[in-house]
Amino acid sequence: MAIEILMPALSPTMEEGTLAKxxxxxxxxxxxxxxxxxxxxxxxxMEFEAVDExxxxxxxxxxxxxxxxxxxxxxxxxxxxxxxxxxxxxxxVEAASxxxxxxxxxxxxxxxxxxxxxxxxxxxxxxxxxxxxxxLREAMSEEMxxxxxxxxxxxxxGEYQGAYKISQGMLDEFGPKRVVxxxxxxxxxxxxxxxxxxxxxxxxxxxxxxNFAMQAVDHIINSAAKTLYxxxxxxxxxxxxxxxxxxxxxxxxxxxxxxxAWYMQIPGLKVVMPYSAADAKGLMKTAIRDNNxxxxxxxEIMYGKTFDVPDVEDFTIPxxxxxxxxxxxxxxxxxxxxxxxxxxxxxxxxxxxxxxAEVINLRSIRPMDTETILASVRKTNRCVTVEEGWPxxxxxxxxxxxxxxxxxxxxxxxxxxxxxxxxxxPYAANLEKHALLTADEVVDACKKxxxx
Amino acid sequence: MSAKKADAKPNVSAEELMGHxxxxxxxxxxxxxxxxxxxxxxxxxxCHLYIGQEAVVVGLxxxxxxxxxxxxxxxxxxHMLACGMDPKGVMAELTGRTGGYSKGKGGSxxxxxxxxxxxxxxxxxxxxxxxxxxxxxxxxxxxxxxxxFAYFGDGAANQGQVYETYNMAELWDxxxxxxxxxxxxxxxxxxxxxxxxxxxxERGAAYGIPGxxxxxxxxxxxxEAGERAVAHCRAGKGPYxxxxxxxxxxxxxxxxxxxxxxxxxxxxxxxxxxxxxxxxDMLLTGKHATEDDLKAIDKEIKAIVNESAxxxxxxxxxxxxxxxTDIYADx
Numbered sequence: 083m084a085i086e087i088l089m090p091a092l093s094p095t096m097e098e099g100t101l102a103k104x105x106x107x108x109x110x111x112x113x114x115x116x117x118x119x120x121x122x123x124x125x126x127x128m129e130f131e132a133v134d135e136x137x138x139x140x141x142x143x144x145x146x147x148x149x150x151x152x153x154x155x156x157x158x159x160x161x162x163x164x165x166x167x168x169x170x171x172x173x174x175v176e177a178a179s180x181x182x183x184x185x186x187x188x189x190x191x192x193x194x195x196x197x198x199x200x201x202x203x204x205x206x207x208x209x210x211x212x213x214x215x216x217x218l219r220e221a222m223s224e225e226m227x228x229x230x231x232x233x234x235x236x237x238x239x240g241e242y243q244g245a246y247k248i249s250q251g252m253l254d255e256f257g258p259k260r261v262v263x264x265x266x267x268x269x270x271x272x273x274x275x276x277x278x279x280x281x282x283x284x285x286x287x288x289x290x291x292x293n294f295a296m297q298a299v300d301h302i303i304n305s306a307a308k309t310l311y312x313x314x315x316x317x318x319x320x321x322x323x324x325x326x327x328x329x330x331x332x333x334x335x336x337x338x339x340x341x342x343a344w345y346m347q348i349p350g351l352k353v354v355m356p357y358s359a360a361d362a363k364g365l366m367k368t369a370i371r372d373n374n375x376x377x378x379x380x381x382e383i384m385y386g387k388t389f390d391v392p393d394v395e396d397f398t399i400p401x402x403x404x405x406x407x408x409x410x411x412x413x414x415x416x417x418x419x420x421x422x423x424x425x426x427x428x429x430x431x432x433x434x435x436x437x438x439a440e441v442i443n444l445r446s447i448r449p450m451d452t453e454t455i456l457a458s459v460r461k462t463n464r465c466v467t468v469e470e471g472w473p474x475x476x477x478x479x480x481x482x483x484x485x486x487x488x489x490x491x492x493x494x495x496x497x498x499x500x501x502x503x504x505x506x507x508p509y510a511a512n513l514e515k516h517a518l519l520t521a522d523e524v525v526d527a528c529k530k531x532x533x534x
Numbered sequence: 535m536s537a538k539k540a541d542a543k544p545n546v547s548a549e550e551l552m553g554h555x556x557x558x559x560x561x562x563x564x565x566x567x568x569x570x571x572x573x574x575x576x577x578x579x580x581c582h583l584y585i586g587q588e589a590v591v592v593g594l595x596x597x598x599x600x601x602x603x604x605x606x607x608x609x610x611x612x613h614m615l616a617c618g619m620d621p622k623g624v625m626a627e628l629t630g631r632t633g634g635y636s637k638g639k640g641g642s643x644x645x646x647x648x649x650x651x652x653x654x655x656x657x658x659x660x661x662x663x664x665x666x667x668x669x670x671x672x673x674x675x676x677x678x679x680x681x682x683f684a685y686f687g688d689g690a691a692n693q694g695q696v697y698e699t700y701n702m703a704e705l706w707d708x709x710x711x712x713x714x715x716x717x718x719x720x721x722x723x724x725x726x727x728x729x730x731x732x733x734x735x736e737r738g739a740a741y742g743i744p745g746x747x748x749x750x751x752x753x754x755x756x757x758e759a760g761e762r763a764v765a766h767c768r769a770g771k772g773p774y775x776x777x778x779x780x781x782x783x784x785x786x787x788x789x790x791x792x793x794x795x796x797x798x799x800x801x802x803x804x805x806x807x808x809x810x811x812x813x814x815d816m817l818l819t820g821k822h823a824t825e826d827d828l829k830a831i832d833k834e835i836k837a838i839v840n841e842s843a844x845x846x847x848x849x850x851x852x853x854x855x856x857x858x859t860d861i862y863a864d865x
Contacts, residue, residue, distance in 0.1 A: 233675070259675065265705070270664050270698025277668015280653055281603065283675060304658050305665060313646035314636035315860035317653070349861050373863035 084164055085134055086155040089143075092121060092128045094331045095382050099123045100148045101156060110138045118157070119145075124215070124386040125247050136161045193438045196409045202364060202392070202399050209390040217359035217391055218248050218324075218380065221366035222286060224396075226256055229284065232370055233260040235275055236288030236325075245290045246326060246385055272298030272323070276305045276375075279319040284370065289325035292341045292379065306375040307350030322369045324378035327355070328420060328470050329507055329518060331383065338507035340471035342418070345377040346447045346480070352401055353448040355379040355419035359389035361445055364399030372401070381420045404451035406458070410440035413528045414458040416481055417468035418444040421519070424500075425468050428524035437532055447477060455481060456489050463494040464531040468524055473501040495531035500524050546754060548822035554596065554753045555813045556831050558588035561612045562810060563839045564621055565784075568611065568628055571843060572788050577628045581642050584612035586783035589809035590715050591616035593756025594683055594776075597764050601678070605653040605666040606685035608643035609715075609782075613685065617650045621838055625846035633849030637856055660686055660693035663712070667703045667773075670710035681767045685713045689720025691734045700741040700773070709767035711760070712738070714777040715750070721786040722794040735777035745775025751807040781807070 089099065100122040106112055113135040121130050139160040143150055150156065199205050212220070226232045233256075238245045240253040240263040253261040264271040268289065275285040289295040295302065302323060310318030329338035345353045352374055356362040362380070369376040391397070407422065408429055417425040422443050429439040440458050444450065459465050465485055467478030478499035485497055503517045565583040572581050584591075587609075595616040598604075606613045614624050619635065627634025627645050635645045643657040653669055656662040666684025673680040690696060691714055703710055714734050718725055731737060735745035744766065748759040756778060763774040781803045785792045792800075817823040859865070 265698075265701060267698040267702065269695045270702055273661060273664025273695060274668040274671055274699065274702060277605070277653070277665035277670075278672040278675070279668070280665065281669045281672035283672045300658055300661060301664070305656070305661055309646075309654070310863060311860045312636055312640040312644035313654070313860075314634075314639050315863075316636070316646050316648045318863050320863065352862075 083161065084139060085136065085159040085161065087118065087132075087157040087159055089150045089152050089154045089156050090121065090130060091152045092123045093125050094333050095386075096123045096125075096152060098149050098151045101143050101145060101150050102127060104141060104145045106138050108138050108141055112136065112138060112159070125245070126243070132159075134159055137164075139164070193433050193436050198406055198409050200360075201403065201405060202360060203394065203397070208393045210393040211388050212359050212391050213386055213388050214356070214359045214362045214380070215246070215248055215385040217363035217389075218366055219250065219252065221363045222249070222370070223252060223255065225367055225370040226252075226260060229370075231282060232284045232286065233262060234286045234288065235262040235264055235271060237264055237266055237290050239263060239288050244288075246382060248385070249288070268294050268297035269301070272301040273305060275321060276301050276319050279306070279321040279375075280309065280317050284320050286322045286324060286370065289323065291337055291382075292325050292327040293337050293339055295323065295325070295341070302345075302351070302375070302377070303348055307348050310374070311350060318373065319375045320373040322366075322376045322378050324366075324369075325380060326382040326385070327379035328381050329502075329514070332509060332511065332514060333507075334509045335506035340469065340502065341377075342379055342447055342469065343471050343475055343477050343480075345379075346477055348448075351375055351377055351448060352446070353377045353379070354401060354446045355381075356445060357384070357419055357422040357443050359387070360391045360397075361399065361405075361443070363391055364397050365401070365445060367396075367398045368401055371398075379419065384420055399445065401446040402449035402451050403446065404454040405443045405445060406440060406454065407443045408439065408441040410438035410462065412438045412462055412532050413464040413466060414440045414442060414455070414462045415466050415468060415524065415528065416442045416444060416455055416478070418447060418477070420470060421468040424519050424521045424524050427521035428528060431521065431525050432528055435529075435534065437528060437534060439528060450481075452481075452484050452488070456485065459485055459489050460492045463492055464528075465493075465497045466500060466524060466527045466531060467497065468500045468519065470502045470519055473499065473504050476501050495533070498527040498531055500527050548817070548820070550596075551813055551817055551822055552827075552831070554592055555810065555817060555828070556835065557592045557595075557616060558753065558810045558813065559831065559835050560621070560838065561588045561592070561615050563835050564615060564625070564842065565611060567839045567843050568625065569784070569788065571625075571629065571846070576847065577642070578630065579641055580608065581628065581788045582609040582786065583784040583788075584609055584782070586803070586809075587715060587717060587750065587780045588612060589753035589756055590713070590750045590778045590780050591685075593753040594711075594713060594760040596753075596757040597760030598681070598683065599764075601651065601680050602764075603651045603653060603666075603669045603673070603680060603682040604685065605662045605669060605682065606655065607659065607662055607687060607690065608655070608657045609687070610643065610645060610655045614645060614647070614650075614652055614655075617647075617652050619647050619650050619652060621842035622845040625842040626849045629846040629849075630851065631846060631849035632852045632856070633845060637860075638852040639856065639860065660690035660695050662686060663690065663693075663696045664699045666712075667699045667708050667710050670703070670708040670767075670773075671706065674706070674708055679768060680709065681764050682710045683713055684710055685715055687720060688714065688716040688718065688725050688734060689723065689728070691716075691737070692720075692728060697737070697741070700738055700743055703773040704741045704743050707770060707772035709770070710773045711763040711767060712743075712745075712773060712775045714775065715780055716777055717780045717782045719782070719786065719794065722790070724794065733777060735775045738773075738775040743773050743775055745777065748776050748778045750778035750780030751809045751812065753809055753813060
């Protein structure tokens with residue numbers, strides 16, 4: 083019985099990859115452990131080994147093919163005594179990937195929702211397409227070219243080319259003095275980075291994930307955030323702490339926490355969370371130039387997503403400026419980072435039901451552009467906040483209190499704070515899905531505040 | 535004993551001895567005054583006095599060059615005076631006044647001076663160790679030939695981040711002298727009760743860092759070891775560890791009942807090992823100074839300390855608007 087060799091999932095978030103190279107050809111005999119192919123994921127180029135032994139009967143996906151979905155049959159392996167006809171018989175059916183979401187049906191929107199001109203660039207600006215990953219890399223590289231005191235430090239940022247490929251190629255360009263591989267020692271290297279910032283350098287500290295920054299949180303808060311104040315303004319820590327934050331996919335409770343609300347609480351820190359590649363690029367350049375410690379919260383799931391980015395010389399986005407991503411009149415949805423994906427999906431669904439939602443992408447959580455939120459709430463009279471973090475002490479809870487104090491008389495309904503569920507992240511696929519937000523929950527909340 | 539020490543160090547000039555005497559005495563009298571002001575309610579919070587440990591910072595500062603950096607824990611008054619910070623600014627910070635080094639916003643444990651390359655004053659035990667290595671990281675990056683002194687106590691020596699730092703400091707050849715001020719008590723926990731390691735400096739061997747134990751009550755021995763350490767760092771050979779055996783006469787902080795050691799133990803140390811008395815004996819025995827010369831210095835120091843105390847009482851409290859400044863750069 084011929085065996086289908088399927089496109090493997092090689093990382094927690096991989097949904098598709100490039101079949102970079104075949105290392106076997108049809109007719110080759112392989113045994114278990116032989117390298118069959120090189121597969122490029124969004125994180126790295128990986129070797130793919132044979133599990134079973136047999137003869138390569140047919141190669142179904144040619145080398146160089148991009149966007150091959152996980153679980154697609156890429157080759158057929160013949161067992162002892164089978165001939166090539168068995169390979170033909172084995173139909174190269176594209177297996178459905180459990181991770182691939184089905185595209186939502188396009189429906190005619192009965193209400194108009196308009197996408198306003200971005201406040202970040204002039205109308206008619208030439209744009210280029212890039213992923214969030216590329217945008218982060220481009221921003222850091224541009225700033226490192228501009229300023230010799232900027233350097234990067236973290237686990238696997240150099241020779242490994244970045245655990246998530248954010249720093250890919252940067253070691254080659256900037257050398258080991260400025261792209262510093264550290265041992266696995268977050269507490270120690272965060273402290274060293276803060277010390278170096280106090281002495282005039284501008285470090286970019288990459289945490290492989292912000293979950294690991296818990297080991298370093300004393301230096302982030304006590305050493306970096308408070309020094310300027312404690313020294314009466316004499317010295318501080320101009321630096322960036324960055325890395326993926328929040329849930330990725332199926333990595334369990336210890337690797338899935340959203341820290342936005344934690345860091346948001348600390349005077350002396352600035353906290354930003356980009357959604358798009360343009361956000362990522364513009365905010366990262368601003369973060370590196372900022373003379374304060376900046377917490378830059380990325381998201382693994384967003385790294386591979388592609389967006390338009392202005393193709394201009396020196397693109398920055400100021401901190402403390404929210405962006406209205408969609409204009410609407412019935413309800414204000416305030417969110418940030420990956421929360422935007424739920425908010426935009428919900429706004430689409432709401433439009434089908436005749437509800438016009440305004441979507442605000444905060445981008446900068448501290449300082450927070452409460453003026454833009456309040457102005458929108460004064461227009462729509464209703465507000466729903468969206469984040470993946472936990473409910474108690476959430477970013478939305480703070481926004482809700484600000485709205486209550488500053489725009490109470492404008493509210494026609496209580497603010498609803500949509501968050502991740504109040505549980506450690508479970509591993510099981512179905513449980514994880516329920517622990518996170520869904521666009522439907524955002525839709526329900528919006529309907530509730532609009533009494534629909 | 536001190537006379538013997540004088541014999542053993544024939545190459546030290548009278549001027550140098552007088553300088554050490556003067557600097558150690560300034561720290562002692564300053565700290566005594568701080569203790570007094572604390573008792574009067576003029577200094578609040580925690581106040582950790584350096585009395586007994588003066589030879590450590592004075593000896594090491596004598597081995598430092600202009601531009602070298604230093605960072606330490608919350609027991610930091612001595613370090614600041616030794617590196618040339620103004621006693622008035624230090625005392626006014628203790629009283630929380632606008633004339634203090636941090637405009638009254640830092641307090642005893644959190645003071646800094648960019649001008650004197652003093653990077654704090656840190657209240658979290660051992661946090662200053664990676665910070666100090668970070669200062670050295672910057673110096674190496676900038677190639678400016680500077681060395682950093684990262685001071686910490688025997689208590690901090692049991693924190694994990696010290697060893698994370700040792701590992702990277704040696705890996706990257708950072709020019710940092712790790713100075714373990716072993717005053718034998720981490721608050722009330724004696725070294726004997728906190729570790730079975732026979733010595734603290736030898737722990738560096740696990741990371742390839744050389745070091746040595748130094749008599750911290752002998753300012754000349756401290757200086758000599760400091761010079762060896764600094765030469766090692768400045769030659770690009772990486773970090774060096776000095777475990778300086780010292781002793782604090784006062785409690786951990788002002789509110790320490792000191793039940794963990796006997797009065798006799800403290801008194802014996804004062805009588806037999808006092809760093810200031812040792813130098814004083816040396817000066818007199820070697821006929822480098824007369825009693826009158828030393829009295830003149832005492833008088834001068836007393837005037838400086840009284841002036842700092844006066845300043846710390848008359849300098850105004852910070853304006854309430856200061857509550858909201860220095861939270862962010864460029865705010």
